[in-house]
Amino acid sequence: QEQLVESGGGLVQPGGSLRLSCTASGSIFRIYTMGWYRQTPGKQRELVATVTGRGSTTYADSVQGRFTISRDNAQNTVYLQMNSLKPEDTAVYYCNAHYITRDYWGRGTQVTVSS
DSSP: OOOEEOOOOOEOOOOOOEEEEEEESOOOOGEEEEEEEETTTTSOOOEEEEEEOOEEEEEEEETTTTTTEEEEEEEEEEEEEESSOGGOOEEEEEEEEETTTEEOOOEEEEEEEEO
């Protein structure tokens, strides 16, 4: 079973940047499609970005061109570089590891974009 630990959240002004990290505990990290999701109170969790084991990426329209997902299989870590942040990016960001029927989640890290 994978354990995922996120870090890097915090408070940032509009237009600023943050980088989130998520480190997995298992030894077969490279087989998982890794993703970042976010959730605000009263709303469903939504997909932000995913990256496959081979590096293929997908993004939500709302973050395309501003966010970049990447992974380091040697370090069992996935990153989310967030630039040009907007107040509407404020949410709890969750890391996800997906493989066929398996889904693992981190506990989340808060990102707040406010002046």
